[in-house]
Amino acid sequence: MADAYIVGVDMIKFGRFPEKSVPQLGAEAALLALDDCGLSIKDMEALYCGNLNQASGMVGQRILQEIGQTGIPVVNVSNACATGATAFREAWMSVKADVYDIVLAVGVEQMGRGLLGGGGGSKGISKEGLLGSGTMPSVFAEAGLEHTRNHGTTFEQFAKVSVKNHHHSTMNAKAMYQIETPLEVVMNAEMISYPNTKLMCSVNVDGSAAAVVASEQKVRELGLMDRAVKVRASVLTSDPWQERDLVMPDVNSCTQMASKAAYEMAGVGPEDLDLVELHDCFATAEILHYENLGLCEEGGAGRLIDDGEVELGGRIPVNVSGGLLSKGHPLGATGIANIYEVSTHLRGEAGRRQVEDAKIGLTHVIGLGSACGIHILEKAA
C-alpha cells in the first residue's frame, strides 16, 4: 500500500471562546489547514470530524455549512480524549485503502470549566466522596501513586513534569498559557487530588485543529511534497483486560500495546524518535507514559525527568508544545493538535521551541474508557 501524507495541518490558538459555536471553531481550524497547503474545501473528498460534547450533533456537517457544502461524505467520530486522533486515523485509513485521494480531518471541542468525571450514575444517591472519587484528577492521582508504589516516584518528580511543560509553553503562542511555574509554585498550588495540584491538571480550553491527508500520488500531482509529512504508523487500541480495571481505568497496557504496534508498523524504535507529544492530561500521567512508550526502561521515569532528558534540548524532548497541562486540552481537538505540533517540528517551522534537526516524532493520546491512539510521523524525503 502506498503511503499517506499530511499536506496541510494547523490549529487555532487554544483559549476560551464562549461567543463562538462548535462548528465555527472547527471551521477556523479547517480553513487554516486548507490554507496551509493552498487548497480549498472543494478539493476535499471526505471529512472526518472529531468532537465529544456534541457527539450526536452532526458537527462535521455543520462545519461544512460554515465553509462549503460540497456534498462530500462526513463521518462524525467520538472516542473520549482519543477522539481527534481517531478522526485523523479514519482519514488516514480512507486514503491508505485507496477509497479517497485527499481528505480532511478536524477535531474540535468547547469545554466548560471545573472537574471532569465523578458524575456517577443516575439512580440512587451520588457515589462521589462516598465510594472514593471518580473525578479525573483523582483517577490519575491513583494511577500515579501506583507508579510510586512500584518504583518510589515522588511528588516532586511528578511536579517537575508541570514545570517543564509550562516552561515549554512560554515558546508557543498557540498555547493557552505562556507562564513559567517554578517547582515550589507547582508543589504549593492548591492540592486537587494528591499528588496532583491545580498546576498539575490539564487546562479545560476551547480549541480546534485540522489536517489534510493525501495519497502519495496526489501529493506529487499537487506538488506538495516539500512540506509533506509522512504518516509512518497509525495505531488505535482499546483497553485489554486487567484485574483492577473495573475500578482503576488502565492507561498503561493500551499504550504499551499501541506503541509496540506503532514501532513495528513504522519500522523504528523509541531510540529513533526526535520528539514526542504524549497525553499529559495530568502530571502523573506523563510519568507513566515515558515507560509505556519505551522512552526509558521500566521504573526509569523518575530519573528521566530528574535528568532533564525530556526537556527541549534533552535526549528526547516531550511535550515541547506545553502539553495538555499548559497548551490546554480541548478533548476532541487534542489528538490533531499533537499531530500539528510534531509536523511543525518536522517541517522546521517551530520557531523558538524547534527541536533541532527533528526527523521522526510520535504523538500519543488516551481516551479513558479506554482508547489509545498513536501516530509516528516523518518528514517526507
Place this chain on the structure above:
Amino acid sequence: MSDGPLPVVSYLKIPEEGEPYLEGHRCDECGSVYLGERQHCSKCGARDSMSTIQLSNRGSLYSYSIVHRSFPGIDVPYISAIVDLDGGGTIKGNLIGIEADPEKISFGMPVEVVFDDALGRKDADGNSYLSYFFKPA
C-alpha cells in the same frame, strides 16, 4: 419508601439475616473475579461461565488519592482508596479511620471492609442507603 436502608451499589447485599457483604462473580473457566452481576468473562471470553461468590471483607491497600477538591457539599479531604480483596476482586471506596496524610498511609496496608450509613445521603424519595468503607485492620 423502603423499610430499611437500600444498598448503595447492586453488589452490596443485605441479607434478611446475617451481616451485609459484597458480592462478586468468578469465571469457572479462568478464575477471574468481577464485582456484581456478570454473564460472560471479558478476560477469556467464556460464555455463561459465572458463579456467584461472596467477596472477602479483608484486603490490602493497592493505591489511593487524597481528594482535596470535590463537588459542592462533599466533605474534603478524604482518601479515595483502591483495595485488593483477599481471595480476589478489587474495589474502590473511602478509606476512613486514618489521617488523610501520605506520610500515614502505606501501600499494602491491611484494611477491613465495614458497612455503615451512606454519610446521611438520601435519594429523591427519602430512602437511606447502606454503604461500605475501608478501615485500617
